Every structure is written in C-alpha cells, then in structure tokens.
Amino acid sequence: MIALADCNNFYVSCERVFRPSLEGRPVIVLSNNDGCAVARSNEAKELGISMGVPYHQVKKLCERNGVTVLSSNYELYGDMSRRVVSVLSRFASEMEVYSIDESFLNFDGVESPLDLSRRIRETVGRWTGIPISIGLGSTKTLSKLANRLSKKDGAGCLEIRETDLEALAKVEVEDIWGVGRRLGVRLRRIGVRNALGLAEAPTSAIRSVGGVTLERTQRELGGLRCIGMEEMPQPKKNTCSSRSFGKPVTELEDLEEAVANYAVKASCKVRKEGSLASGIQVFLTTNRFSENLPQYANSRTLAFDEPTDDPIRIVTNAKILLRSIYRQGFAYKKAGVILLDLVSSKRSQGLLFEEHGSENRKRFVRSMEQVVATYGPNAGFIGAQGINRSWSMKRESRTPRYTTSWEDLPVVG
DNA sequence: TCTGGGGTCCTAGGACCC
DNA sequence: TCTGGGGTCCTAGGACCC
Numbered sequence: 001m002i003a004l005a006d007c008n009n010f011y012v013s014c015e016r017v018f019r020p021s022l023e024g025r026p027v028i029v030l031s032n033n034d035g036c037a038v039a040r041s042n043e044a045k046e047l048g049i050s051m052g053v054p055y056h057q058v059k060k061l062c063e064r065n066g067v068t069v070l071s072s073n074y075e076l077y078g079d080m081s082r083r084v085v086s087v088l089s090r091f092a093s094e095m096e097v098y099s100i101d102e103s104f105l106n107f108d109g110v111e112s113p114l115d116l117s118r119r120i121r122e123t124v125g126r127w128t129g130i131p132i133s134i135g136l137g138s139t140k141t142l143s144k145l146a147n148r149l150s151k152k153d154g155a156g157c158l159e160i161r162e163t164d165l166e167a168l169a170k171v172e173v174e175d176i177w178g179v180g181r182r183l184g185v186r187l188r189r190i191g192v193r194n195a196l197g198l199a200e201a202p203t204s205a206i207r208s209v210g211g212v213t214l215e216r217t218q219r220e221l222g223g224l225r226c227i228g229m230e231e232m233p234q235p236k237k238n239t240c241s242s243r244s245f246g247k248p249v250t251e252l253e254d255l256e257e258a259v260a261n262y263a264v265k266a267s268c269k270v271r272k273e274g275s276l277a278s279g280i281q282v283f284l285t286t287n288r289f290s291e292n293l294p295q296y297a298n299s300r301t302l303a304f305d306e307p308t309d310d311p312i313r314i315v316t317n318a319k320i321l322l323r324s325i326y327r328q329g330f331a332y333k334k335a336g337v338i339l340l341d342l343v344s345s346k347r348s349q350g351l352l353f354e355e356h357g358s359e360n361r362k363r364f365v366r367s368m369e370q371v372v373a374t375y376g377p378n379a380g381f382i383g384a385q386g387i388n389r390s391w392s393m394k395r396e397s398r399t400p401r402y403t404t405s406w407e408d409l410p411v412v413g
Numbered sequence: 414t415c416t417g418g419g420g421t422c423c424t425a426g427g428a429c430c431c
Numbered sequence: 432t433c434t435g436g437g438g439t440c441c442t443a444g445g446a447c448c449c
Contacts, residue, residue: 030417031416031417031418032417032418033415033416033417033418034415034417035415035416035417036416036417038417038418038449052416052417053416054415054416055415055416056414056415056416057415057416059415072417098448098449099448099449100449101449102449177447177448178447178448179447180446180447180448181446181447182445182446182447183446183447210446211423211424211446212423213422213423213446213447234421236419236420237420237421238419238420238421239419239420240418240419240420241418241419242417242418242419243417243418244416244417244418247414287416288416289415289416333416334417336418393417394415
C-alpha cells in the first residue's frame with residue numbers, strides 16, 4: 001500500500017498558522033511578481049477564484065468579498081514544508097518527498113493503513129498546524145487519485161482499490177496524475193472520460209495517444225506498480241533562475257544587472273548541491289500577452305571548457321550571451337539563466353593545464369558566501385549585480401519570515 | 414496597466430559514423 | 432536502369448508535474 005500525504009491549500013495554510021484570524025475567511029497567495037493566484041483557501045475557491053488565474057482578473061472580486069491577498073513567502077513555505085516532512089518521516093520506513101507539499105509513504109506491511117493515516121494526519125496537524133489529506137492505493141497513481149477524492153468529500157483519509165469501479169468513474173480524465181489538458185482532450189476524443197475509462201481502454205489505443213508514459217499510467221490505475229519510490233532526491237540535471245520584471249525593461253545595462261543576479265543565484269544553487277555546470281543558457285523575452293507590441297524572444301547556449309560553479313565566470317559568460325541576443329527597441333518582460341548538464345563536483349574532470357590561481361578564487365568565493373550568510377545579501381555582491389535594481393519584481397504584501405529570520409520572529413504577549 | 418517559476422521525461426528528426 | 436543497412440548522438444519541441 002502506498003500513501004500520499006498532501007498538505008491542504010499549502011501556502012494559505014502556512015500563512016494561517018501565524019495569522020489564525022485568517023481561519024474561515026477567503027485567502028489567496030499570489031505567484032512571484034504578484035502575478036497569479038497559486039494558492040486559495042476553500043472559501044476563496046467557493047468565490048470562483050480558479051488556480052493560476054491572473055490576479056488583475058479577480059482583483060475586483062477580491063475587493064468586493066474581502067479576500068485577503070498575500071504575496072508568496074517562499075522562505076516560510078520552505079521551512080514549514082521541512083517541518084511537515086520531519087513529522088511524516090517518523091511514520092514510514094520508506095518515503096519520497098515529491099514536492100513542497102506532498103510526500104509518498106510506503107505502507108507495505110502496515111496492518112491498518114487507514115488507522116495509521118488518521119494518526120499521521122492528527123499528529124501533523126497538532127505539531128505543525130498544517131492540515132493534510134492522505135490518499136491510499138496500491139500504486140502511486142491510485143494514491144494520488146484517492147487523495148483527490150478525499151479532498152472532494154472532506155474525509156481527510158481515503159483508500160481506493162483498483163476494483164472499486166464506482167470510485168474510479170468519479171475522477172475526470174484530466175484530473176488523473178500524468179494526464180494534463182492536452183492528453184485530456186485527445187483521450188476524450190476517443191471516448192475516454194474518466195479514470196475508469198482509461199483503465200479499461202485498449203492498451204494499443206492508449207499507447208498511440210500518449211506513448212509509453214500514458215501506458216504506464218494506465219497500468220498503474222489497474223494496480224500494477226510501474227512508478228517506483230525515490231527515497232533519495234536525484235541530483236538535478238539543470239538549474240534555472242529567472243524572474244519577470246516588475247516593469248518592462250528596455251536598456252541593455254538593466255538587463256545585464258538582472259541577468260548577473262540570476263547567474264549568481266543559479267551558481268549558489270549548484271554549489272549548494274555540490275554540482276558543477278557544464279554549460280549555460282541565457283534567455284530573454286518580451287511580454288507575450290501584449291499582442292500589439294513588437295515581440296522578440298531568444299536564447300543562446302555555451303559550453304564551459306571545464307565544469308564550473310565559479311560565480312564570476314558564470315556571470316561573465318552570462319553577460320556575453322545576453323549581449324549576443326539583445327536587440328534594441330523591445331520592452332523586455334523576463335530573462336533568465338539556466339545552468340546545464342550538472343555533474344558532481346567530486347567526479348568532475350579538470351583541465352589538463354589548471355588555470356593559475358584557481359585555488360585562490362575558490363577561497364574567495366567561500367569567504368564571500370560566509371560574509372553574505374552572516375551579514376545579509378547586501379554585505380557583499382559582484383559589481384555587475386548593480387545597486388538600483390529598478391527591474392526587480394513586485395512583492396507588495398509579503399508576510400514576515402516568521403520561522404527563518406530573527407527580526408521576523410512572532411512576538412507572543 | 415496588470416498574466417509565475419522550476420523542473421522532468423519522451424519523441425522525432427537531422428547529422429554523422431562505418 | 433539501378434542508389435543499403437544499421438547504428439549513435441544531439442536538439443528542439445511537446446507533454447507532464449507542482
């Protein structure tokens with residue numbers, strides 16, 4: 001038996017832990033740049049605010065109905081996620097942290113999975129303040145399905161069997177894990193409308209619609225395990241840092257500043273993972289929604305002569321790539337840096353003739369990191385990152401970092 | 414006016430090899 | 432007149448996930 005533990009309306013629930021007055025009221029959390037609604041309380045869902053809707057489309061609705069609108073606070077959500085994971089890990093010998101708000105737990109051999117689930121749900125709620133739902137099934141896909149059904153009927157914990165045809169028929173085809181909008185359309189075209197339909201369709205038809213991936217999903221619905229548990233997070237193959245700008249950017253100098261910042265951020269990520277990047281890609285794009293404005297998007301890639309995590313080298317190359325794709329006369333909306341083909345720093349092959357002074361450079365980077373860790377990001381940065389940062393994103397109503405910053409600790413009494 | 418960010422996997426097609 | 436067969440590797444694009 002596999003269990004999927006999923007936090008309810010996760011970002012909203014995190015906010016409510018520290019602002020209990022938001023309980024029972026409509027709340028939404030916006031994506032970066034205050035762009036879209038990415039988390040909604042049940043009350044907000046009832047108002048008809050859909051997942052991913054651009055905020056400007058529902059702004060009036062929110063004001064009319066007294067919806068509390070918050071910018072996203074990823075420091076808080078990341079920390080709350082770690083807490084939930086640490087509680088969950090007490091209850092299962094094998095577990096896979098699947099996303100910031102979901103974990104799979106292996107319940108093979110557990111005598112009464114439903115009882116255990118109820119206990120876990122209660123403990124997580126009491127120890128972290130986060131409400132969760134748990135779905136049970138013989139495969140990952142079925143546990144996801146059970147989880148969805150449990151949220152629908154408010155049970156909190158629910159088990160599904162592949163033989164329970166009635167339950168399978170309740171799940172719309174595009175709500176199945178692994179079936180998105182596109183495949184949903186194509187499946188409906190061949191008469192598959194829900195999970196039962198997918199489970200019972202001829203395999204050859206499923207394969208021609210969605211290849212081996214969809215065939216796997218079909219077998220999982222039938223109770224055959226095709227997707228294994230991954231206890232250890234696999235090392236990343238690429239890492240990306242990108243942001244939309246708070247307002248359109250036209251000047252190369254501003255773009256260079258922004259791209260330098262993304263490059264530094266991406267280089268920090270790979271250093272933390274113990275990886276080195278073999279290549280780098282820089283991309284930029286105008287606002288694709290502004291149909292009446294001239295559009296331009298481009299990207300360019302280059303390979304390093306040896307894998308690296310050196311921020312100065314990465315920034316230098318990022319700027320070279322940016323200049324090669326920048327065109328004057330466009331209002332840019334977004335840019336980003338992707339570090340490609342990451343390899344473990346332990347297994348990396350160096351150049352035959354080592355660059356002189358590279359040890360010093362490494363020591364320098366480490367010292368810089370310590371300075372920033374101790375005194376904050378403004379205590380030391382590369383000149384190319386700029387000081388004004390007029391392009392930086394909007395984040396108008398972020399709550400304090402209650403659990404990760406001394407200045408933001410909540411005060412009791 | 415305003416529309417997120419960060420990932421993975423699979424497939425088809427082209428370039429190239431002998 | 433007749434124009435092979437069997438591979439690998441890379442990339443772009445499309446699908447999905449949260």
